[in-house]
Amino acid sequence: xxxxxxxxxxxxxxxxxxxxxxxxxxxxxxxxxxxxxxxxxxxxxxxxxxxxxxxxxxxxxxxxxxxxxxxxxxxxxxxxxxxxxxxxxxxxxxxxxxxxxxxxxxxxxxx
Amino acid sequence: xxxxxxxxxxxxxxxxxxxxxxxxxxxxxxxxxxxxxxxxxxxxxxxxxxxxxxxxxxxxxxxxxxxxxxxxxxxxxxxxxxxxxxxxxxxxxxxxxxxxxxxxxxxxxxx
Numbered sequence: 001x002x003x004x005x006x007x008x009x010x011x012x013x014x015x016x017x018x019x020x021x022x023x024x025x026x027x028x029x030x031x032x033x034x035x036x037x038x039x040x041x042x043x044x045x046x047x048x049x050x051x052x053x054x055x056x057x058x059x060x061x062x063x064x065x066x067x068x069x070x071x072x073x074x075x076x077x078x079x080x081x082x083x084x085x086x087x088x089x090x091x092x093x094x095x096x097x098x099x100x101x102x103x104x105x106x107x108x109x110x111x
Numbered sequence: 112x113x114x115x116x117x118x119x120x121x122x123x124x125x126x127x128x129x130x131x132x133x134x135x136x137x138x139x140x141x142x143x144x145x146x147x148x149x150x151x152x153x154x155x156x157x158x159x160x161x162x163x164x165x166x167x168x169x170x171x172x173x174x175x176x177x178x179x180x181x182x183x184x185x186x187x188x189x190x191x192x193x194x195x196x197x198x199x200x201x202x203x204x205x206x207x208x209x210x211x212x213x214x215x216x217x218x219x220x221x222x
Contacts, residue, residue, distance in 0.1 A: 004154075031208050042117070042199060042214040043155075050208050058209070090154050099145050099201075100210060102154035 002027045004103035006091050011108045013078065013085060021076045021106045023091035032074035033092040033100060036060060043090060049074055050096075078108065086110050114138050117200055117213030126222050130187040134200035134213045137181065141202040144176050145210065146185045149197045158198075159185065190220045 004025045013019045023032065031050045035043040045058030049068040063082025068074055074093075078085045088107050092100035117134045124130055132146075143162045147155035159174040161167045167174045173186040183202075187194055200213040 042212040099160045104154045
């Protein structure tokens with residue numbers, strides 16, 4: 001089945017630790033996105049990539065980093081510089097000029 | 112001021128009611144309009160997608176766009192308990208690739 005797979009479903013981070021969230025898609029979509037969702041709030045764009053080896057900052061990129069070495073993969077690293085990382089992280093992908101489709105998210109918490 | 116404002120809710124209706132969910136926007140460059148449904152602890156699921164003013168119908172769902180008033184709506188007829196979820200509107204500029212989301216309206220349909 002085609003889709004977007006995010007892993008792990010739940011993740012815990014210790015103070016000062018970097019963690020990486022995985023996002024893989026087998027839909028052959030060109031563009032991929034990372035969003036953060038806080039309780040009762042909408043989606044805020046962290047980073048997006050419209051082509052392999054290229055990505056752009058979104059509205060809240062500070063404390064996060066990404067890479068796009070393969071079309072199907074767009075991992076997000078939450079660095080220790082992100083002081084309030086507890087949130088629900090959503091990955092999405094889309095063909096060019098088409099709406100985004102989402103994975104089922106990773107919930108990150110601080111220990 | 113946010114580019115996209117969504118009626119905050121929460122909204123609670125009896126089964127069988129007609130539901131109206133609404134968003135306004137300020138960026139006249141938005142040309143693509145989407146509605147997503149998000150169940151608890153899941154990623155958003157694309158419900159409706161339109162790029163023109165007027166109505167688009169899909170089963171019990173109707174999306175309405177009024178570009179002159181910068182206003183979009185989603186109507187749900189014969190609402191069911193399974194429609195209980197958070198509904199997010201989203202909009203994008205042509206060729207931009209990324210979307211701007213509303214904060215969501217949480218709907219509960221009571222049997």
